[in-house]
Amino acid sequence: MTIGSDIAPGRLPRETLEDNFGDAHPPLNKQQALIEASRCYFCYDAPCIEACPTSIDIPSFIKSIATENTRGAATTILQSNIMGGMCARVCPVEELCEEACVRNTAEDKPVTIGLLQRYATDDLFEHGEQPFQRAAPTGKRVAVVGAGPAGMACAHALAVNGHDVVVFEAREKGGGLNEYGIAAYKVPDDFAQKELAFILSIGGIELRTGHALGRDVHLPDLRREYDAVFLGLGHTGVNALDLDSGAMEGVENAVDYIARLRQADDLTDLHIGRKVVVIGAGNTAIDIATQSKRLGAEDVTIVYRRGVEHMSATWKEQEWAQTNGVKIKHWAQPRRLIGWPANGAAPAVKEIEFEYTQLDEQGRLMGTGDTFTLMADHVFKAVGQTFISDGLTAELLEHEGDMIAVNDDRQTSLPDVFAGGDCVPGMFLTVAAVEDGKIAAAAIHRMLTA
Amino acid sequence: MADLTNDFVGVKSPNPFWLASAPPTDKQYNVERAFRAGWGGVVWKTLGEDPHIVNVSSRYGAVSYNGTRVAGFNNIELITDRPLDVNLREIKQVKRDWPDRAMIVSLMVPCEEENWKAILKRVEETEADAIELNFGCPHGMSERGMGSAVGQVPEYVEMVARWCKQYSRMPVIVKLTPNITNILGPARAAKRGGADAVSLINTIQSVVSIDLDLMAPTPTVDGKGTHGGYCGPAVKPIALRMVGEIARDPECAGMAISGIGGVSTWREAAEFISMGAGNVQVCTAAMTHGFKIVEDMVSGLNNWMDRKAYRTTADFYRAAVPNYVNWEQLNMNFKTIAKIDQDLCIQCGKCYVACEDTSHQSIAALRDETGKRRYEIIDEECVGCNLCMHVCPVDDCITMNAVDTGKPYANWTTHPNNPMRVEAAE
Numbered sequence: 001m002t003i004g005s006d007i008a009p010g011r012l013p014r015e016t017l018e019d020n021f022g023d024a025h026p027p028l029n030k031q032q033a034l035i036e037a038s039r040c041y042f043c044y045d046a047p048c049i050e051a052c053p054t055s056i057d058i059p060s061f062i063k064s065i066a067t068e069n070t071r072g073a074a075t076t077i078l079q080s081n082i083m084g085g086m087c088a089r090v091c092p093v094e095e096l097c098e099e100a101c102v103r104n105t106a107e108d109k110p111v112t113i114g115l116l117q118r119y120a121t122d123d124l125f126e127h128g129e130q131p132f133q134r135a136a137p138t139g140k141r142v143a144v145v146g147a148g149p150a151g152m153a154c155a156h157a158l159a160v161n162g163h164d165v166v167v168f169e170a171r172e173k174g175g176g177l178n179e180y181g182i183a184a185y186k187v188p189d190d191f192a193q194k195e196l197a198f199i200l201s202i203g204g205i206e207l208r209t210g211h212a213l214g215r216d217v218h219l220p221d222l223r224r225e226y227d228a229v230f231l232g233l234g235h236t237g238v239n240a241l242d243l244d245s246g247a248m249e250g251v252e253n254a255v256d257y258i259a260r261l262r263q264a265d266d267l268t269d270l271h272i273g274r275k276v277v278v279i280g281a282g283n284t285a286i287d288i289a290t291q292s293k294r295l296g297a298e299d300v301t302i303v304y305r306r307g308v309e310h311m312s313a314t315w316k317e318q319e320w321a322q323t324n325g326v327k328i329k330h331w332a333q334p335r336r337l338i339g340w341p342a343n344g345a346a347p348a349v350k351e352i353e354f355e356y357t358q359l360d361e362q363g364r365l366m367g368t369g370d371t372f373t374l375m376a377d378h379v380f381k382a383v384g385q386t387f388i389s390d391g392l393t394a395e396l397l398e399h400e401g402d403m404i405a406v407n408d409d410r411q412t413s414l415p416d417v418f419a420g421g422d423c424v425p426g427m428f429l430t431v432a433a434v435e436d437g438k439i440a441a442a443a444i445h446r447m448l449t450a
Numbered sequence: 451m452a453d454l455t456n457d458f459v460g461v462k463s464p465n466p467f468w469l470a471s472a473p474p475t476d477k478q479y480n481v482e483r484a485f486r487a488g489w490g491g492v493v494w495k496t497l498g499e500d501p502h503i504v505n506v507s508s509r510y511g512a513v514s515y516n517g518t519r520v521a522g523f524n525n526i527e528l529i530t531d532r533p534l535d536v537n538l539r540e541i542k543q544v545k546r547d548w549p550d551r552a553m554i555v556s557l558m559v560p561c562e563e564e565n566w567k568a569i570l571k572r573v574e575e576t577e578a579d580a581i582e583l584n585f586g587c588p589h590g591m592s593e594r595g596m597g598s599a600v601g602q603v604p605e606y607v608e609m610v611a612r613w614c615k616q617y618s619r620m621p622v623i624v625k626l627t628p629n630i631t632n633i634l635g636p637a638r639a640a641k642r643g644g645a646d647a648v649s650l651i652n653t654i655q656s657v658v659s660i661d662l663d664l665m666a667p668t669p670t671v672d673g674k675g676t677h678g679g680y681c682g683p684a685v686k687p688i689a690l691r692m693v694g695e696i697a698r699d700p701e702c703a704g705m706a707i708s709g710i711g712g713v714s715t716w717r718e719a720a721e722f723i724s725m726g727a728g729n730v731q732v733c734t735a736a737m738t739h740g741f742k743i744v745e746d747m748v749s750g751l752n753n754w755m756d757r758k759a760y761r762t763t764a765d766f767y768r769a770a771v772p773n774y775v776n777w778e779q780l781n782m783n784f785k786t787i788a789k790i791d792q793d794l795c796i797q798c799g800k801c802y803v804a805c806e807d808t809s810h811q812s813i814a815a816l817r818d819e820t821g822k823r824r825y826e827i828i829d830e831e832c833v834g835c836n837l838c839m840h841v842c843p844v845d846d847c848i849t850m851n852a853v854d855t856g857k858p859y860a861n862w863t864t865h866p867n868n869p870m871r872v873e874a875a876e
Contacts, residue, residue, distance in 0.1 A: 038516040041843050044799030045815065045823065066516070105796035106844055 004340055005250055005348035006274040006377045011296025017267040020294035024185035024320075025089075025115070033119040037066035040111045043102055048113060051100035053431045054081035054438065058097055062116055074124035075131040077117055082156045082438075083149055085125065085195050086178050087431045088118035089186050092283075094316040096431070125198060132202055135162035140448045143168065143226040145213050148176020149430045150421025151232030152199050153437030154444075159204035161445045166226070167205060170212035176234055176421075178430065180259040183287040185294070214391025223416060228444045231392075231404065231412070231419040232437060235385035235428075241279065241334065243381075248337050249348040254278065254288035254382035261291060273378025276300040277352055279334055280382030281311040286318065288380045289326040300326045301374060305333040305357050305365060331357050333367060337379070352376050387423045400425055409443035410436050418444060452755035453762045454748060456490060456552075458728045459621040459646040459706050461579040463490035463552035465748050466719060466763055470710055470731035471495050471556035471582060471625070474741075476530065478540035482547075487741035488748060491552025493649075493731060496529035496584045497537050497573070498558050499565065503528045503590075511658035511668040511678060522684035523734045524658040526669060526676055528590040529558055534572070542576040554623065558584040558596050561606055563613050570618040580620050583610060583645075585636070586627040586652020588679045598652065601627035604639035611643025623708060626650040626692075628685075633692045634699055641705045648696060649708035649731060651689045653679025682734035686712025690725055694774045697726025714743075716750030723763050724770040782865055783857035786834035786850045788812075788827045794847035797823040801838035801848060809837050 012020070028036060040062040048058040057076055064073035077084035093099075093114040101110030124131065140163045144151045147169035155165040173179050178192040200207060211217050213233065222229045238253045250273060264270055272295040278285050281304040293300045302321065304311060307330050311318060318328060332354040339347030352374055355367040387403050398405040398413035403425050406412055410420045420436025422428050456466040469475050469484055471493040481492050505527055513522035530537055545553040555578045559565040573581060585607055587597030600606045607624060614622045624640040626633060628651040640648050655677050657667045667675025689711025696702045709727030713719055714735035722730050735743055751763075760766050790801070790813075802825050805813040812831035816824040827838075839848040863872050 035517045041798045041800060043797075044803035046799075047797065047823070102796040102798045106794075 005350065007250055007271050007348075008274075009271045010268040011272060011274075014268050017295070021184045021188065021267060021291075023188050024183075027122055028112075028115050028119045033065055033116060034068075036112050036116055037062045039103065040066070041102060047100035047102060048097040051096045052080075053096070053427065053429065053435045054087075056080040056084065056097075056117070058113055061120060062111065062113070065116055065120055070120055070123045071127070071129060071131070073116075073120035077120055078124075078131060080438075081431065081434050082153050082199060083178075083195060083430060083434045084117055085121035085198075086149070086187070086192065087434065088114050088121060089191070090178075090182050091429065091431050092314045092317070095314050125194065130201060132160050134160055134203055137164070137204075138162040138448065140164070140227045141166070141225075142228045142230065142444060142448075143217075143222040144230045144232060145217070145222070146170075146176060146232035146234055146421070146423075147174030147196070147207060147209070148232055148234050148421060148433065149178060150234075150433035150437040150440075151176070151230060152196065153434040154230045154232065154418075154420065154441045155205045155437075156199045156202060157438055157441030158444060159202050161441070161449075163204070163227075163445070163448065165205045167207045168211040168213065168217050169207065169209045170215075172209055174207050174209060176232075180262055181255060181284075182262075182430075183258070183291055184262055185291075212391065219392060219397075219417070223414070227416070227448055229417045230437070230440050230444065231417065231423060232421045232433070233387065233389075233391070233404075233419070233423040235387055235422045236390065237386045237388035238381070239384040239386055241381050241383055243334055243337055247346050248339050249346050250377055251337060251349050251379040252381070254280070254284050254380040255385060257380060258284070258288060258291065261295075267295065270295055272297050273376065274298045275375045276378045276380065277374050277376040278302045278380045278382055280304065280380075280384070281306070281313060282382060282384060283313045283317055284385070285380075285382035286313045286321045286326075288382055290321050290324045292378070292380070293324045293326055297378070299375075302326060302328045303332050303334070303354060303374070304328070304330050307331060332372070333357050333365075335367075335371060338373070349376055349379055352379055385422070389423075408439075410440035411443060416447075452752050452760060454752060454755075456729050456763065458552070458708065459580065459623070461491070461552045461554070461621060462550070463729070464550060465490035465744075466723065466729035466751075467491075467744055467747050468493060468552060468554070468708070468729060468731045469736060470733040471554075471584065472733040472737075473525075473527065474733060474736050477532065477537075478544055481540075481544050484736075484741045484744075485544075485548045485551050488744045489551070489741065490729075491554065491579075493554040493556050493582050494537065494541055494578075496556040496558045496587070497534055497569070498529045498591075498596075499560075499569065500534050502531050502533055505531050506671045508669045508671045512682075513658060513684065520682055520734065520738045522658065522680060523682035523737070524656050524669075524678040524680045525653070526589055526671075526678040529556075529584065529587065534569075538572055538576050541573075541578055545577050545579075552580075553578045554580045554582050556582045556584050556625070558587065558591060560594075560596060561600060561610060566610060566613045567617045570614060570620075574618055574620060578620065580623060580646075581614060581618065582623040582625050582649060583614060584625050584652075585610075586625045586650075588627060588629050588653055588655040589677055598627035598629050598655075601625075601636055601652070602630050604635045607636045608639040608643035611640050611645040615644040621646040623647040623649050623706075625652055625710075627652045628688060628692060628711075629655050633695055634702070637696045637699070637705075638701045641702050645705065647706035647708060647728070648702075649710055650692055650696075651685070651711045653681045654685055654688065656680035681711065682738075683712045683714055686718055690721060693722060693727055694725045694771065697768060697771045698774055716747045716754060719747060719751055720754060720766070721770075724766050724768070725774065726768045726771050728767070778862040780861060781859045782862060783855050783860050784852065785855050786852045787829055787832040788834070788836075788838050789849050789851050790825055790827055790838075791847050791849070792824070794844050795825065796844055796847075797825070798843060799823065799825065800841045800843065801825055804837050804841045809833075809835055813838060 061073040061076040098110040144167040175192040276292045276297045278289045338351040404419045418440040421433035454465040468491040475492040476495045511524040515521040585601030591597035592599040624645045709722030710731040842848040
């Protein structure tokens with residue numbers, strides 16, 4: 001039996017790690033794509049279009065694939081969603097377009113819209129083709145804060161309309177969650193940066209990384225210097241868990257670890273516990289659990305305080321984790337961490353005690369008083385992320401709950417300031433962020449050309 | 451079990467499925483494989499005079515449709531490219547080894563009495579069951595005054611058929627080309643010439659596609675292409691129409707028909723036989739899938755006949771012929787309208803847009819209170835065209851249902867709008 005915490009790098013040979021973090025869902029080849037495209041009924045008033053937050057004309061792009069007009073297919077996609085390539089990889093299609101596919105009704109097997117979308121957009125990127133053309137310069141300048149999906153979608157649409165855009169990004173690279181947050185095997189081969197480069201290739205967009213709002217740039221200055229401002233600030237914080245009192249080695253936020261993993265040059269350097277416990281129920285919980293397993297963790301357990309029907313991770317994501325050998329336990333909440341004996345330094349986690357939970361008669365969650373413990377070398381907290389408006393304290397920006405309040409045009413309470421993505425109320429999906437950026441850009445364009 | 455044994459102009463075979471004169475029946479090796487697989491008979495690939503012809507390399511073109519390969523097929527091959535005596539020797543051997551199978555020999559020689567007389571004598575020595583006159587090949591041979599060049603001239607058809615009957619004891623089947631305005635011309639000529647049967651259709655002249663990189667028709671031979679003969683599932687409706695035309699023609703009465711053109715399953719065989727074919731010939735389906743497909747053809751036809759209580763193919767032979775009429779004979783007082791089974795509907799809206807954009811605006815696109823799509827037929831507007839039923843991807847979701855108009859049968863010949871109507875007798 002191991003004495004002491006077992007967190008170690010290189011649990012698996014390099015080749016195995018490379019396989020494990022290669023494309024989790026390989027692309028369709030041409031023949032597969034043509035066969036799959038032929039399954040699309042080309043519905044009238046297609047339900048899939050309605051289910052897509054960016055309203056991509058899905059039947060039309062699939063018809064174009066079927067006629068081998070792949071460039072036309074990609075153009076149709078990117079006109080509605082400039083991050084169609086990323087969304088093809090990360091969208092929860094099983095709850096969006098593919099759930100709406102009429103093929104489900106008769107045969108429970110939707111057209112694989114996501115894979116077809118990837119086929120079309122990959123083809124365009126491989127050909128290095130630019131389907132968009134910038135309009136004549138308007139002389140207007142727009143500041144975008146945050147180079148994630150919302151910000152870049154907004155920047156691109158503005159640039160296409162002839163405006164000049166400066167994007168301020170706090171991190172070293174653009175891309176936002178696409179670069180730092182999505183599970184590695186969903187976006188191998190540096191796709192987030194390739195897509196970013198494609199978006200920037202339209203011209204008229206200057207990306208300034210290492211510029212944080214409230215530190216390096218300030219909203220009042222931006223409002224003075226630019227004709228309009230778009231805030232795509234994202235989730236800047238993580239929800240706290242009661243356990244946080246008293247730091248313990250081996251306990252950390254899932255999003256921090258995933259960001260490290262995404263930026264790692266060499267996966268054999270990454271430390272991972274032999275026994276891993278993940279607390280949470282969303283896609284981040286699924287991502288950290290599955291990636292832990294694929295890094296070589298022996299036992300990985302997700303523990304969630306409610307039932308399977310309450311999990312925000314889609315059924316497909318849950319199946320994916322389970323197929324990867326992750327165990328999901330429901331109806332238990334963490335109560336306390338138990339550490340290894342330590343001499344002065346912060347102790348390393350050894351066990352985590354959970355209390356069983358249930359709903360009381362009013363439907364509120366309550367502990368039953370019964371407990372169990374799980375051995376854990378590594379505990380990941382994935383109980384949700386939140387928007388923290390640190391960089392905006394001096395501003396009179398109206399909020400809705402914790403988030404920035406916006407109208408249908410994604411306009412904030414300041415008429416020249418717009419916002420979108422995870423810092424405004426919504427679905428917290430890449431595709432929804434792109435739509436926010438797109439809508440805001442259209443509104444800004446109308447405002448600047450009025 | 452139904453009895454599938456077939457007697458076609460006196461030629462007996464264990465089932466009505468013959469392989470048509472084509473590459474699958476080119477030589478002993480293939481034909482023996484076919485017989486082992488269960489084919490009822492073969493029409494040996496067309497023999498010609500020596501020196502034998504030469505084929506080019508790159509011979510077939512095909513149409514893929516929505517991922518289905520070889521929905522249509524096209525070839526630029528000619529008749530046999532082997533010496534005559536080799537073919538005759540093999541035919542004799544195979545017939546001797548497989549006496550219960552039909553062995554038909556396809557022939558094509560220049561339109562001279564002596565040429566036909568000579569080859570008929572040699573074929574007879576093989577003890578083959580019958581001959582089929584290739585008056586259909588639409589490429590390569592027609593330019594040499596043979597094949598469809600003969601089939602397109604009724605006088606030649608009659609003349610050659612007559613020679614063959616005169617100089618041979620074998621039943622004569624005349625294979626007809628569809629590359630003609632009226633199929634009855636050559637069919638009646640065959641009858642006049644004394645032919646025992648016609649077989650149809652041969653292939654349809656076609657250019658299957660253009661290679662947009664080479665800018666040449668396919669199949670492409672060193673940068674050039676030529677027209678070929680089209681066949682396969684895509685041509686079945688054309689073949690079925692022509693078979694029906696001959697089957698109901700009084701002048702052709704008594705002449706047997708061998709149905710050819712897109713027969714891929716037992717179902718097409720049942721259709722051809724009910725339309726007046728005594729048996730069917732198959733090529734493309736075998737070239738696409740191999741000889742094994744005959745197993746399902748035999749069992750499928752058998753099972754269908756059992757369920758319909760048909761004991762032999764004679765029980766439904768020509769059953770559809772009386773119902774194949776000219777348009778003017780159709781009942782103008784018949785009315786059918788579409789009905790959508792809402793439980794089966796998957797809300798794809800294909801029926802709606804087809805009707806709305808291209809037909810009679812007789813389907814309503816609705817949404818219920820939950821936003822769910824609902825498509826409904828507007829009975830008063832529906833003309834019963836069937837389009838919605840055909841575009842609906844779900845079987846039996848849209849059905850056409852006859853409605854009682856309370857009016858008696860009345861056709862165009864007496865319709866008031868017909869300037870050439872026949873007045874009812876007083």
